[in-house]
Amino acid sequence: MDFKDAILLLHPVIVIVIVFPLMGLIANRGLQVRQRRMQLAAGDKSKVPPVVGQEHVQTGHWLTAAVVGATLIALANDIFGTVVSSQLWSKNPFQVTLIGLLFVATIASLALLYRAHQVRWRATFAILTGMGLVILGCQDGVYRKTDQWYSSHYYYGIVASLLMIFSLSIVQSIYKDRTQRWRMVHVVISSVVALLFIGQAITGTRALLEVPLSWQEPYIQKLYEQQCDTKPCTVQPTPQTP
Ligand code: HEM
Ligand code: HEM
Incomplete structure:
Protein backbone atom coordinates (compact mmCIF):
# COMPACT_ATOMS: atom_id res chain seq x y z
CA MET A 1 0.00 0.00 0.00
CA ASP A 2 1.39 3.39 -1.05
CA PHE A 3 1.40 6.55 1.07
CA LYS A 4 -1.36 7.89 -1.21
CA ASP A 5 -3.56 4.87 -0.43
CA ALA A 6 -2.96 5.30 3.30
CA ILE A 7 -4.07 8.95 3.06
CA LEU A 8 -7.24 7.80 1.27
CA LEU A 9 -8.01 5.53 4.24
CA LEU A 10 -7.65 8.36 6.76
CA HIS A 11 -11.20 9.61 6.10
CA PRO A 12 -13.05 6.27 6.50
CA VAL A 13 -10.92 5.39 9.53
CA ILE A 14 -11.80 8.66 11.29
CA VAL A 15 -15.50 8.17 10.49
CA ILE A 16 -15.58 4.58 11.73
CA VAL A 17 -13.43 5.09 14.83
CA ILE A 18 -14.72 8.51 15.94
CA VAL A 19 -17.90 9.65 14.14
CA PHE A 20 -20.07 6.52 14.29
CA PRO A 21 -19.44 5.71 17.99
CA LEU A 22 -20.12 9.37 18.88
CA MET A 23 -23.34 9.19 16.87
CA GLY A 24 -24.51 6.22 18.97
CA LEU A 25 -23.66 8.04 22.18
CA ILE A 26 -25.35 11.28 21.13
CA ALA A 27 -28.56 9.53 20.02
CA ASN A 28 -28.70 7.69 23.35
CA ARG A 29 -28.17 10.90 25.37
CA GLY A 30 -30.67 12.79 23.19
CA LEU A 31 -33.38 10.19 23.86
CA GLN A 32 -32.62 10.38 27.58
CA VAL A 33 -32.92 14.19 27.48
CA ARG A 34 -36.33 13.81 25.86
CA GLN A 35 -37.44 11.09 28.28
CA ARG A 36 -36.47 13.23 31.27
CA ARG A 37 -38.19 16.32 29.85
CA MET A 38 -41.41 14.38 29.17
CA GLN A 39 -41.43 12.80 32.64
CA LEU A 40 -40.91 16.16 34.38
CA ALA A 41 -43.54 17.82 32.17
CA ALA A 42 -46.03 15.13 33.22
CA GLY A 43 -45.25 15.97 36.86
CA ASP A 44 -43.43 12.66 37.48
CA LYS A 45 -39.98 12.11 38.92
CA SER A 46 -37.29 11.07 36.46
CA LYS A 47 -34.52 8.53 37.06
CA VAL A 48 -32.53 10.15 34.24
CA PRO A 49 -29.89 12.45 35.77
CA PRO A 50 -29.97 16.15 34.72
CA VAL A 51 -26.37 15.92 33.48
CA VAL A 52 -27.44 14.02 30.30
CA GLY A 53 -28.35 17.32 28.60
CA GLN A 54 -24.87 18.68 29.15
CA GLU A 55 -23.30 15.39 28.01
CA HIS A 56 -25.45 15.44 24.87
CA VAL A 57 -24.35 18.96 23.93
CA GLN A 58 -20.69 18.24 24.68
CA THR A 59 -20.83 15.13 22.48
CA GLY A 60 -22.60 17.27 19.85
CA HIS A 61 -19.61 19.63 19.82
CA TRP A 62 -17.21 16.74 19.27
CA LEU A 63 -19.44 15.09 16.66
CA THR A 64 -19.76 18.28 14.59
CA ALA A 65 -15.99 18.80 14.64
CA ALA A 66 -15.38 15.16 13.68
CA GLY A 81 -4.61 14.61 -5.47
CA THR A 82 -5.83 16.34 -8.63
CA VAL A 83 -3.56 19.37 -8.07
CA VAL A 84 -0.57 16.99 -8.02
CA SER A 85 -1.67 14.77 -10.93
CA SER A 86 -2.53 17.73 -13.18
CA GLN A 87 0.58 19.71 -12.06
CA LEU A 88 -1.68 22.65 -11.31
CA TRP A 89 0.87 24.23 -8.96
CA SER A 90 3.26 24.96 -11.85
CA LYS A 91 0.41 26.10 -14.15
CA ASN A 92 -1.65 28.19 -11.72
CA PRO A 93 -0.05 28.66 -8.27
CA PHE A 94 -2.56 31.41 -7.46
CA GLN A 95 -5.51 28.99 -7.73
CA VAL A 96 -3.75 26.43 -5.52
CA THR A 97 -2.97 29.11 -2.90
CA LEU A 98 -6.58 30.24 -2.97
CA ILE A 99 -7.80 26.68 -2.40
CA GLY A 100 -5.36 26.31 0.52
CA LEU A 101 -6.63 29.57 2.03
CA LEU A 102 -10.22 28.39 1.64
CA PHE A 103 -9.43 25.31 3.75
CA VAL A 104 -7.88 27.56 6.43
CA ALA A 105 -10.85 29.98 6.33
CA THR A 106 -13.36 27.12 6.68
CA ILE A 107 -11.56 25.67 9.71
CA ALA A 108 -11.22 29.16 11.24
CA SER A 109 -14.95 29.86 10.73
CA LEU A 110 -15.85 26.61 12.50
CA ALA A 111 -13.49 27.45 15.38
CA LEU A 112 -15.10 30.91 15.68
CA LEU A 113 -18.59 29.35 15.60
CA TYR A 114 -17.64 27.41 18.75
CA ARG A 115 -16.60 30.64 20.47
CA ALA A 116 -19.43 32.94 19.30
CA HIS A 117 -22.33 33.64 21.67
CA GLN A 118 -24.51 36.22 19.94
CA VAL A 119 -27.06 34.84 17.50
CA ARG A 120 -25.90 36.98 14.57
CA TRP A 121 -22.25 35.90 14.97
CA ARG A 122 -23.25 32.25 15.29
CA ALA A 123 -25.32 32.60 12.11
CA THR A 124 -22.44 34.39 10.34
CA PHE A 125 -19.82 31.76 11.21
CA ALA A 126 -22.22 28.89 10.49
CA ILE A 127 -22.91 30.33 7.02
CA LEU A 128 -19.19 30.94 6.38
CA THR A 129 -18.27 27.37 7.40
CA GLY A 130 -21.05 25.96 5.22
CA MET A 131 -20.03 28.14 2.28
CA GLY A 132 -16.44 26.98 2.66
CA LEU A 133 -17.51 23.33 2.44
CA VAL A 134 -19.76 23.93 -0.57
CA ILE A 135 -17.13 25.94 -2.50
CA LEU A 136 -14.43 23.36 -1.74
CA GLY A 137 -16.84 20.64 -2.87
CA CYS A 138 -17.17 22.40 -6.25
CA GLN A 139 -13.43 22.10 -6.99
CA ASP A 140 -11.99 19.80 -9.64
CA GLY A 141 -11.22 16.26 -8.49
CA VAL A 142 -14.14 15.90 -6.09
CA TYR A 143 -16.08 12.78 -6.98
CA ARG A 144 -19.60 14.20 -6.88
CA LYS A 145 -21.62 11.77 -9.02
CA THR A 146 -24.07 14.57 -9.81
CA ASP A 147 -25.93 12.42 -12.36
CA GLN A 148 -26.67 9.98 -9.50
CA TRP A 149 -27.13 12.61 -6.77
CA TYR A 150 -29.76 10.44 -5.01
CA SER A 151 -27.09 7.88 -4.11
CA SER A 152 -24.06 10.18 -4.10
CA HIS A 153 -21.67 9.89 -1.15
CA TYR A 154 -20.63 13.50 -1.78
CA TYR A 155 -24.12 15.05 -1.65
CA TYR A 156 -25.18 13.02 1.40
CA GLY A 157 -21.91 13.95 3.12
CA ILE A 158 -22.16 17.67 2.41
CA VAL A 159 -25.83 17.81 3.48
CA ALA A 160 -25.04 15.90 6.71
CA SER A 161 -22.12 18.24 7.45
CA LEU A 162 -24.25 21.36 6.81
CA LEU A 163 -27.00 20.03 9.10
CA MET A 164 -24.46 19.34 11.87
CA ILE A 165 -23.18 22.91 11.56
CA PHE A 166 -26.77 24.15 11.73
CA SER A 167 -27.44 22.06 14.89
CA LEU A 168 -24.35 23.55 16.50
CA SER A 169 -25.43 27.08 15.63
CA ILE A 170 -28.92 26.78 17.19
CA VAL A 171 -27.91 25.34 20.60
CA GLN A 172 -28.76 28.54 22.48
CA SER A 173 -32.02 28.99 20.59
CA ILE A 174 -33.07 25.47 21.71
CA TYR A 175 -32.54 26.43 25.35
CA LYS A 176 -34.15 29.89 25.12
CA ASP A 177 -37.26 29.00 23.10
CA ARG A 178 -40.17 28.35 25.47
CA THR A 179 -42.46 27.22 22.62
CA GLN A 180 -40.07 24.25 22.00
CA ARG A 181 -40.17 24.99 18.26
CA TRP A 182 -36.36 25.00 17.90
CA ARG A 183 -36.24 21.75 19.87
CA MET A 184 -38.62 20.14 17.37
CA VAL A 185 -36.61 21.54 14.45
CA HIS A 186 -33.51 20.04 16.05
CA VAL A 187 -35.10 16.60 16.51
CA VAL A 188 -36.34 16.52 12.89
CA ILE A 189 -32.95 17.61 11.53
CA SER A 190 -31.10 15.13 13.73
CA SER A 191 -33.33 12.30 12.52
CA VAL A 192 -32.47 13.24 8.92
CA VAL A 193 -28.76 13.31 9.86
CA ALA A 194 -29.05 9.84 11.41
CA LEU A 195 -30.54 8.52 8.14
CA LEU A 196 -27.85 10.28 6.11
CA PHE A 197 -25.16 8.63 8.25
CA ILE A 198 -26.61 5.23 7.39
CA GLY A 199 -26.53 6.31 3.73
CA GLN A 200 -22.88 7.34 4.21
CA ALA A 201 -21.98 3.93 5.63
CA ILE A 202 -23.43 2.28 2.50
CA THR A 203 -22.17 4.73 -0.14
CA GLY A 204 -18.78 5.11 1.62
CA THR A 205 -18.16 1.37 1.55
CA ARG A 206 -19.12 1.41 -2.13
CA ALA A 207 -16.67 4.33 -2.67
CA LEU A 208 -13.89 2.21 -1.17
CA LEU A 209 -14.59 -0.44 -3.80
CA GLU A 210 -14.66 2.14 -6.60
CA VAL A 211 -11.43 4.02 -5.85
CA PRO A 212 -8.52 1.99 -7.26
CA LEU A 213 -5.28 1.46 -5.31
CA SER A 214 -2.33 3.40 -6.76
CA TRP A 215 -0.83 0.36 -8.52
CA GLN A 216 -4.19 -0.41 -10.17
CA GLU A 217 -4.69 3.09 -11.59
CA PRO A 218 -2.65 2.74 -14.83
CA TYR A 219 -4.46 -0.52 -15.71
CA ILE A 220 -7.89 0.99 -15.15
CA GLN A 221 -6.91 4.10 -17.11
CA LYS A 222 -5.82 1.86 -19.99
CA LEU A 223 -9.04 -0.15 -19.85
CA TYR A 224 -11.03 3.06 -19.80
CA GLU A 225 -9.25 4.44 -22.85
CA GLN A 226 -9.68 1.17 -24.77
CA GLN A 227 -13.33 0.67 -23.88
CA CYS A 228 -14.53 4.26 -24.15
CA ASP A 229 -13.08 4.71 -27.62
CA THR A 230 -15.49 2.19 -29.04
CA LYS A 231 -18.53 1.75 -26.77
CA PRO A 232 -20.24 3.25 -23.67
CA CYS A 233 -17.97 3.24 -20.62
CA THR A 234 -18.47 0.79 -17.79
CA VAL A 235 -15.15 1.35 -16.00
CA GLN A 236 -14.16 4.20 -13.72
CA PRO A 237 -11.68 6.65 -15.25
CA THR A 238 -8.74 7.84 -13.11
CA PRO A 239 -8.32 10.45 -11.83
CA GLN A 240 -11.95 10.46 -10.83
CA THR A 241 -14.29 12.71 -12.73
CA PRO A 242 -17.12 14.75 -11.08
C1 HEM B 1 -27.32 13.90 14.93
C2 HEM B 1 -27.23 13.68 16.18
C3 HEM B 1 -28.23 14.19 17.19
C4 HEM B 1 -29.37 13.59 17.63
C5 HEM B 1 -29.94 12.25 17.14
C6 HEM B 1 -29.97 14.48 18.61
C7 HEM B 1 -31.14 14.23 19.29
C8 HEM B 1 -31.67 15.02 20.28
C9 HEM B 1 -32.89 14.73 21.02
C10 HEM B 1 -33.80 13.52 20.81
C11 HEM B 1 -33.05 15.73 21.92
C12 HEM B 1 -34.18 15.84 22.94
C13 HEM B 1 -35.28 16.72 22.39
C14 HEM B 1 -36.41 16.90 23.34
O1 HEM B 1 -36.16 17.22 24.51
O2 HEM B 1 -37.54 16.72 22.90
C15 HEM B 1 -31.95 16.65 21.77
C16 HEM B 1 -31.75 17.80 22.52
C17 HEM B 1 -30.74 18.69 22.34
N1 HEM B 1 -29.72 18.61 21.40
FE1 HEM B 1 -29.44 17.11 20.11
N2 HEM B 1 -29.17 15.59 18.76
C18 HEM B 1 -28.10 15.45 17.90
C19 HEM B 1 -27.07 16.34 17.70
C20 HEM B 1 -26.90 17.51 18.41
C21 HEM B 1 -25.85 18.46 18.18
C22 HEM B 1 -24.73 18.31 17.14
C23 HEM B 1 -26.04 19.48 19.04
C24 HEM B 1 -25.21 20.71 19.18
C25 HEM B 1 -24.03 20.72 19.70
C26 HEM B 1 -27.23 19.20 19.82
C27 HEM B 1 -27.78 20.01 20.80
C28 HEM B 1 -28.91 19.72 21.54
C29 HEM B 1 -29.42 20.55 22.62
C30 HEM B 1 -28.84 21.88 23.09
C31 HEM B 1 -30.55 19.90 23.13
C32 HEM B 1 -31.40 20.33 24.33
C33 HEM B 1 -30.76 19.66 25.53
C34 HEM B 1 -31.46 19.92 26.83
O3 HEM B 1 -32.65 20.20 26.87
O4 HEM B 1 -30.76 19.80 27.87
N3 HEM B 1 -27.72 17.98 19.41
N4 HEM B 1 -31.14 16.21 20.74
C1 HEM C 1 -20.41 10.81 8.46
C2 HEM C 1 -20.10 10.06 7.50
C3 HEM C 1 -19.37 10.48 6.25
C4 HEM C 1 -19.29 11.72 5.65
C5 HEM C 1 -19.89 13.04 6.13
C6 HEM C 1 -18.48 11.55 4.45
C7 HEM C 1 -18.19 12.57 3.54
C8 HEM C 1 -17.42 12.41 2.40
C9 HEM C 1 -17.17 13.42 1.42
C10 HEM C 1 -17.79 14.83 1.42
C11 HEM C 1 -16.34 12.90 0.49
C12 HEM C 1 -15.75 13.64 -0.75
C13 HEM C 1 -16.53 13.36 -1.98
C14 HEM C 1 -16.18 12.04 -2.60
O1 HEM C 1 -15.01 11.83 -2.96
O2 HEM C 1 -17.10 11.20 -2.71
C15 HEM C 1 -16.05 11.54 0.86
C16 HEM C 1 -15.23 10.67 0.19
C17 HEM C 1 -15.00 9.36 0.52
N1 HEM C 1 -15.56 8.68 1.59
FE1 HEM C 1 -16.81 9.46 2.96
N2 HEM C 1 -18.09 10.23 4.35
C18 HEM C 1 -18.60 9.54 5.43
C19 HEM C 1 -18.46 8.19 5.71
C20 HEM C 1 -17.67 7.31 5.00
C21 HEM C 1 -17.50 5.90 5.30
C22 HEM C 1 -18.20 5.16 6.45
C23 HEM C 1 -16.64 5.39 4.38
C24 HEM C 1 -16.11 4.00 4.19
C25 HEM C 1 -16.29 2.99 4.96
C26 HEM C 1 -16.25 6.48 3.49
C27 HEM C 1 -15.40 6.37 2.42
C28 HEM C 1 -15.08 7.38 1.55
C29 HEM C 1 -14.17 7.22 0.43
C30 HEM C 1 -13.42 5.95 0.04
C31 HEM C 1 -14.13 8.45 -0.23
C32 HEM C 1 -13.32 8.82 -1.45
C33 HEM C 1 -12.15 9.59 -0.97
C34 HEM C 1 -11.33 10.11 -2.07
O3 HEM C 1 -11.68 9.99 -3.23
O4 HEM C 1 -10.33 10.72 -1.71
N3 HEM C 1 -16.90 7.64 3.91
N4 HEM C 1 -16.72 11.25 2.05
Whole structure:
Protein backbone atom coordinates (compact mmCIF):
# COMPACT_ATOMS: atom_id res chain seq x y z
CA MET A 1 0.00 0.00 0.00
CA ASP A 2 1.39 3.39 -1.05
CA PHE A 3 1.40 6.55 1.07
CA LYS A 4 -1.36 7.89 -1.21
CA ASP A 5 -3.56 4.87 -0.43
CA ALA A 6 -2.96 5.30 3.30
CA ILE A 7 -4.07 8.95 3.06
CA LEU A 8 -7.24 7.80 1.27
CA LEU A 9 -8.01 5.53 4.24
CA LEU A 10 -7.65 8.36 6.76
CA HIS A 11 -11.20 9.61 6.10
CA PRO A 12 -13.05 6.27 6.50
CA VAL A 13 -10.92 5.39 9.53
CA ILE A 14 -11.80 8.66 11.29
CA VAL A 15 -15.50 8.17 10.49
CA ILE A 16 -15.58 4.58 11.73
CA VAL A 17 -13.43 5.09 14.83
CA ILE A 18 -14.72 8.51 15.94
CA VAL A 19 -17.90 9.65 14.14
CA PHE A 20 -20.07 6.52 14.29
CA PRO A 21 -19.44 5.71 17.99
CA LEU A 22 -20.12 9.37 18.88
CA MET A 23 -23.34 9.19 16.87
CA GLY A 24 -24.51 6.22 18.97
CA LEU A 25 -23.66 8.04 22.18
CA ILE A 26 -25.35 11.28 21.13
CA ALA A 27 -28.56 9.53 20.02
CA ASN A 28 -28.70 7.69 23.35
CA ARG A 29 -28.17 10.90 25.37
CA GLY A 30 -30.67 12.79 23.19
CA LEU A 31 -33.38 10.19 23.86
CA GLN A 32 -32.62 10.38 27.58
CA VAL A 33 -32.92 14.19 27.48
CA ARG A 34 -36.33 13.81 25.86
CA GLN A 35 -37.44 11.09 28.28
CA ARG A 36 -36.47 13.23 31.27
CA ARG A 37 -38.19 16.32 29.85
CA MET A 38 -41.41 14.38 29.17
CA GLN A 39 -41.43 12.80 32.64
CA LEU A 40 -40.91 16.16 34.38
CA ALA A 41 -43.54 17.82 32.17
CA ALA A 42 -46.03 15.13 33.22
CA GLY A 43 -45.25 15.97 36.86
CA ASP A 44 -43.43 12.66 37.48
CA LYS A 45 -39.98 12.11 38.92
CA SER A 46 -37.29 11.07 36.46
CA LYS A 47 -34.52 8.53 37.06
CA VAL A 48 -32.53 10.15 34.24
CA PRO A 49 -29.89 12.45 35.77
CA PRO A 50 -29.97 16.15 34.72
CA VAL A 51 -26.37 15.92 33.48
CA VAL A 52 -27.44 14.02 30.30
CA GLY A 53 -28.35 17.32 28.60
CA GLN A 54 -24.87 18.68 29.15
CA GLU A 55 -23.30 15.39 28.01
CA HIS A 56 -25.45 15.44 24.87
CA VAL A 57 -24.35 18.96 23.93
CA GLN A 58 -20.69 18.24 24.68
CA THR A 59 -20.83 15.13 22.48
CA GLY A 60 -22.60 17.27 19.85
CA HIS A 61 -19.61 19.63 19.82
CA TRP A 62 -17.21 16.74 19.27
CA LEU A 63 -19.44 15.09 16.66
CA THR A 64 -19.76 18.28 14.59
CA ALA A 65 -15.99 18.80 14.64
CA ALA A 66 -15.38 15.16 13.68
CA VAL A 67 -17.89 15.17 10.80
CA VAL A 68 -16.67 18.48 9.34
CA GLY A 69 -13.05 17.38 9.86
CA ALA A 70 -13.62 14.02 8.11
CA THR A 71 -15.38 15.80 5.22
CA LEU A 72 -12.50 18.29 4.87
CA ILE A 73 -9.95 15.45 4.85
CA ALA A 74 -11.85 13.64 2.06
CA LEU A 75 -12.17 16.86 0.03
CA ALA A 76 -8.47 17.69 0.58
CA ASN A 77 -7.49 14.23 -0.62
CA ASP A 78 -9.59 14.61 -3.78
CA ILE A 79 -8.57 18.21 -4.52
CA PHE A 80 -4.83 18.02 -3.76
CA GLY A 81 -4.61 14.61 -5.47
CA THR A 82 -5.83 16.34 -8.63
CA VAL A 83 -3.56 19.37 -8.07
CA VAL A 84 -0.57 16.99 -8.02
CA SER A 85 -1.67 14.77 -10.93
CA SER A 86 -2.53 17.73 -13.18
CA GLN A 87 0.58 19.71 -12.06
CA LEU A 88 -1.68 22.65 -11.31
CA TRP A 89 0.87 24.23 -8.96
CA SER A 90 3.26 24.96 -11.85
CA LYS A 91 0.41 26.10 -14.15
CA ASN A 92 -1.65 28.19 -11.72
CA PRO A 93 -0.05 28.66 -8.27
CA PHE A 94 -2.56 31.41 -7.46
CA GLN A 95 -5.51 28.99 -7.73
CA VAL A 96 -3.75 26.43 -5.52
CA THR A 97 -2.97 29.11 -2.90
CA LEU A 98 -6.58 30.24 -2.97
CA ILE A 99 -7.80 26.68 -2.40
CA GLY A 100 -5.36 26.31 0.52
CA LEU A 101 -6.63 29.57 2.03
CA LEU A 102 -10.22 28.39 1.64
CA PHE A 103 -9.43 25.31 3.75
CA VAL A 104 -7.88 27.56 6.43
CA ALA A 105 -10.85 29.98 6.33
CA THR A 106 -13.36 27.12 6.68
CA ILE A 107 -11.56 25.67 9.71
CA ALA A 108 -11.22 29.16 11.24
CA SER A 109 -14.95 29.86 10.73
CA LEU A 110 -15.85 26.61 12.50
CA ALA A 111 -13.49 27.45 15.38
CA LEU A 112 -15.10 30.91 15.68
CA LEU A 113 -18.59 29.35 15.60
CA TYR A 114 -17.64 27.41 18.75
CA ARG A 115 -16.60 30.64 20.47
CA ALA A 116 -19.43 32.94 19.30
CA HIS A 117 -22.33 33.64 21.67
CA GLN A 118 -24.51 36.22 19.94
CA VAL A 119 -27.06 34.84 17.50
CA ARG A 120 -25.90 36.98 14.57
CA TRP A 121 -22.25 35.90 14.97
CA ARG A 122 -23.25 32.25 15.29
CA ALA A 123 -25.32 32.60 12.11
CA THR A 124 -22.44 34.39 10.34
CA PHE A 125 -19.82 31.76 11.21
CA ALA A 126 -22.22 28.89 10.49
CA ILE A 127 -22.91 30.33 7.02
CA LEU A 128 -19.19 30.94 6.38
CA THR A 129 -18.27 27.37 7.40
CA GLY A 130 -21.05 25.96 5.22
CA MET A 131 -20.03 28.14 2.28
CA GLY A 132 -16.44 26.98 2.66
CA LEU A 133 -17.51 23.33 2.44
CA VAL A 134 -19.76 23.93 -0.57
CA ILE A 135 -17.13 25.94 -2.50
CA LEU A 136 -14.43 23.36 -1.74
CA GLY A 137 -16.84 20.64 -2.87
CA CYS A 138 -17.17 22.40 -6.25
CA GLN A 139 -13.43 22.10 -6.99
CA ASP A 140 -11.99 19.80 -9.64
CA GLY A 141 -11.22 16.26 -8.49
CA VAL A 142 -14.14 15.90 -6.09
CA TYR A 143 -16.08 12.78 -6.98
CA ARG A 144 -19.60 14.20 -6.88
CA LYS A 145 -21.62 11.77 -9.02
CA THR A 146 -24.07 14.57 -9.81
CA ASP A 147 -25.93 12.42 -12.36
CA GLN A 148 -26.67 9.98 -9.50
CA TRP A 149 -27.13 12.61 -6.77
CA TYR A 150 -29.76 10.44 -5.01
CA SER A 151 -27.09 7.88 -4.11
CA SER A 152 -24.06 10.18 -4.10
CA HIS A 153 -21.67 9.89 -1.15
CA TYR A 154 -20.63 13.50 -1.78
CA TYR A 155 -24.12 15.05 -1.65
CA TYR A 156 -25.18 13.02 1.40
CA GLY A 157 -21.91 13.95 3.12
CA ILE A 158 -22.16 17.67 2.41
CA VAL A 159 -25.83 17.81 3.48
CA ALA A 160 -25.04 15.90 6.71
CA SER A 161 -22.12 18.24 7.45
CA LEU A 162 -24.25 21.36 6.81
CA LEU A 163 -27.00 20.03 9.10
CA MET A 164 -24.46 19.34 11.87
CA ILE A 165 -23.18 22.91 11.56
CA PHE A 166 -26.77 24.15 11.73
CA SER A 167 -27.44 22.06 14.89
CA LEU A 168 -24.35 23.55 16.50
CA SER A 169 -25.43 27.08 15.63
CA ILE A 170 -28.92 26.78 17.19
CA VAL A 171 -27.91 25.34 20.60
CA GLN A 172 -28.76 28.54 22.48
CA SER A 173 -32.02 28.99 20.59
CA ILE A 174 -33.07 25.47 21.71
CA TYR A 175 -32.54 26.43 25.35
CA LYS A 176 -34.15 29.89 25.12
CA ASP A 177 -37.26 29.00 23.10
CA ARG A 178 -40.17 28.35 25.47
CA THR A 179 -42.46 27.22 22.62
CA GLN A 180 -40.07 24.25 22.00
CA ARG A 181 -40.17 24.99 18.26
CA TRP A 182 -36.36 25.00 17.90
CA ARG A 183 -36.24 21.75 19.87
CA MET A 184 -38.62 20.14 17.37
CA VAL A 185 -36.61 21.54 14.45
CA HIS A 186 -33.51 20.04 16.05
CA VAL A 187 -35.10 16.60 16.51
CA VAL A 188 -36.34 16.52 12.89
CA ILE A 189 -32.95 17.61 11.53
CA SER A 190 -31.10 15.13 13.73
CA SER A 191 -33.33 12.30 12.52
CA VAL A 192 -32.47 13.24 8.92
CA VAL A 193 -28.76 13.31 9.86
CA ALA A 194 -29.05 9.84 11.41
CA LEU A 195 -30.54 8.52 8.14
CA LEU A 196 -27.85 10.28 6.11
CA PHE A 197 -25.16 8.63 8.25
CA ILE A 198 -26.61 5.23 7.39
CA GLY A 199 -26.53 6.31 3.73
CA GLN A 200 -22.88 7.34 4.21
CA ALA A 201 -21.98 3.93 5.63
CA ILE A 202 -23.43 2.28 2.50
CA THR A 203 -22.17 4.73 -0.14
CA GLY A 204 -18.78 5.11 1.62
CA THR A 205 -18.16 1.37 1.55
CA ARG A 206 -19.12 1.41 -2.13
CA ALA A 207 -16.67 4.33 -2.67
CA LEU A 208 -13.89 2.21 -1.17
CA LEU A 209 -14.59 -0.44 -3.80
CA GLU A 210 -14.66 2.14 -6.60
CA VAL A 211 -11.43 4.02 -5.85
CA PRO A 212 -8.52 1.99 -7.26
CA LEU A 213 -5.28 1.46 -5.31
CA SER A 214 -2.33 3.40 -6.76
CA TRP A 215 -0.83 0.36 -8.52
CA GLN A 216 -4.19 -0.41 -10.17
CA GLU A 217 -4.69 3.09 -11.59
CA PRO A 218 -2.65 2.74 -14.83
CA TYR A 219 -4.46 -0.52 -15.71
CA ILE A 220 -7.89 0.99 -15.15
CA GLN A 221 -6.91 4.10 -17.11
CA LYS A 222 -5.82 1.86 -19.99
CA LEU A 223 -9.04 -0.15 -19.85
CA TYR A 224 -11.03 3.06 -19.80
CA GLU A 225 -9.25 4.44 -22.85
CA GLN A 226 -9.68 1.17 -24.77
CA GLN A 227 -13.33 0.67 -23.88
CA CYS A 228 -14.53 4.26 -24.15
CA ASP A 229 -13.08 4.71 -27.62
CA THR A 230 -15.49 2.19 -29.04
CA LYS A 231 -18.53 1.75 -26.77
CA PRO A 232 -20.24 3.25 -23.67
CA CYS A 233 -17.97 3.24 -20.62
CA THR A 234 -18.47 0.79 -17.79
CA VAL A 235 -15.15 1.35 -16.00
CA GLN A 236 -14.16 4.20 -13.72
CA PRO A 237 -11.68 6.65 -15.25
CA THR A 238 -8.74 7.84 -13.11
CA PRO A 239 -8.32 10.45 -11.83
CA GLN A 240 -11.95 10.46 -10.83
CA THR A 241 -14.29 12.71 -12.73
CA PRO A 242 -17.12 14.75 -11.08
C1 HEM B 1 -27.32 13.90 14.93
C2 HEM B 1 -27.23 13.68 16.18
C3 HEM B 1 -28.23 14.19 17.19
C4 HEM B 1 -29.37 13.59 17.63
C5 HEM B 1 -29.94 12.25 17.14
C6 HEM B 1 -29.97 14.48 18.61
C7 HEM B 1 -31.14 14.23 19.29
C8 HEM B 1 -31.67 15.02 20.28
C9 HEM B 1 -32.89 14.73 21.02
C10 HEM B 1 -33.80 13.52 20.81
C11 HEM B 1 -33.05 15.73 21.92
C12 HEM B 1 -34.18 15.84 22.94
C13 HEM B 1 -35.28 16.72 22.39
C14 HEM B 1 -36.41 16.90 23.34
O1 HEM B 1 -36.16 17.22 24.51
O2 HEM B 1 -37.54 16.72 22.90
C15 HEM B 1 -31.95 16.65 21.77
C16 HEM B 1 -31.75 17.80 22.52
C17 HEM B 1 -30.74 18.69 22.34
N1 HEM B 1 -29.72 18.61 21.40
FE1 HEM B 1 -29.44 17.11 20.11
N2 HEM B 1 -29.17 15.59 18.76
C18 HEM B 1 -28.10 15.45 17.90
C19 HEM B 1 -27.07 16.34 17.70
C20 HEM B 1 -26.90 17.51 18.41
C21 HEM B 1 -25.85 18.46 18.18
C22 HEM B 1 -24.73 18.31 17.14
C23 HEM B 1 -26.04 19.48 19.04
C24 HEM B 1 -25.21 20.71 19.18
C25 HEM B 1 -24.03 20.72 19.70
C26 HEM B 1 -27.23 19.20 19.82
C27 HEM B 1 -27.78 20.01 20.80
C28 HEM B 1 -28.91 19.72 21.54
C29 HEM B 1 -29.42 20.55 22.62
C30 HEM B 1 -28.84 21.88 23.09
C31 HEM B 1 -30.55 19.90 23.13
C32 HEM B 1 -31.40 20.33 24.33
C33 HEM B 1 -30.76 19.66 25.53
C34 HEM B 1 -31.46 19.92 26.83
O3 HEM B 1 -32.65 20.20 26.87
O4 HEM B 1 -30.76 19.80 27.87
N3 HEM B 1 -27.72 17.98 19.41
N4 HEM B 1 -31.14 16.21 20.74
C1 HEM C 1 -20.41 10.81 8.46
C2 HEM C 1 -20.10 10.06 7.50
C3 HEM C 1 -19.37 10.48 6.25
C4 HEM C 1 -19.29 11.72 5.65
C5 HEM C 1 -19.89 13.04 6.13
C6 HEM C 1 -18.48 11.55 4.45
C7 HEM C 1 -18.19 12.57 3.54
C8 HEM C 1 -17.42 12.41 2.40
C9 HEM C 1 -17.17 13.42 1.42
C10 HEM C 1 -17.79 14.83 1.42
C11 HEM C 1 -16.34 12.90 0.49
C12 HEM C 1 -15.75 13.64 -0.75
C13 HEM C 1 -16.53 13.36 -1.98
C14 HEM C 1 -16.18 12.04 -2.60
O1 HEM C 1 -15.01 11.83 -2.96
O2 HEM C 1 -17.10 11.20 -2.71
C15 HEM C 1 -16.05 11.54 0.86
C16 HEM C 1 -15.23 10.67 0.19
C17 HEM C 1 -15.00 9.36 0.52
N1 HEM C 1 -15.56 8.68 1.59
FE1 HEM C 1 -16.81 9.46 2.96
N2 HEM C 1 -18.09 10.23 4.35
C18 HEM C 1 -18.60 9.54 5.43
C19 HEM C 1 -18.46 8.19 5.71
C20 HEM C 1 -17.67 7.31 5.00
C21 HEM C 1 -17.50 5.90 5.30
C22 HEM C 1 -18.20 5.16 6.45
C23 HEM C 1 -16.64 5.39 4.38
C24 HEM C 1 -16.11 4.00 4.19
C25 HEM C 1 -16.29 2.99 4.96
C26 HEM C 1 -16.25 6.48 3.49
C27 HEM C 1 -15.40 6.37 2.42
C28 HEM C 1 -15.08 7.38 1.55
C29 HEM C 1 -14.17 7.22 0.43
C30 HEM C 1 -13.42 5.95 0.04
C31 HEM C 1 -14.13 8.45 -0.23
C32 HEM C 1 -13.32 8.82 -1.45
C33 HEM C 1 -12.15 9.59 -0.97
C34 HEM C 1 -11.33 10.11 -2.07
O3 HEM C 1 -11.68 9.99 -3.23
O4 HEM C 1 -10.33 10.72 -1.71
N3 HEM C 1 -16.90 7.64 3.91
N4 HEM C 1 -16.72 11.25 2.05
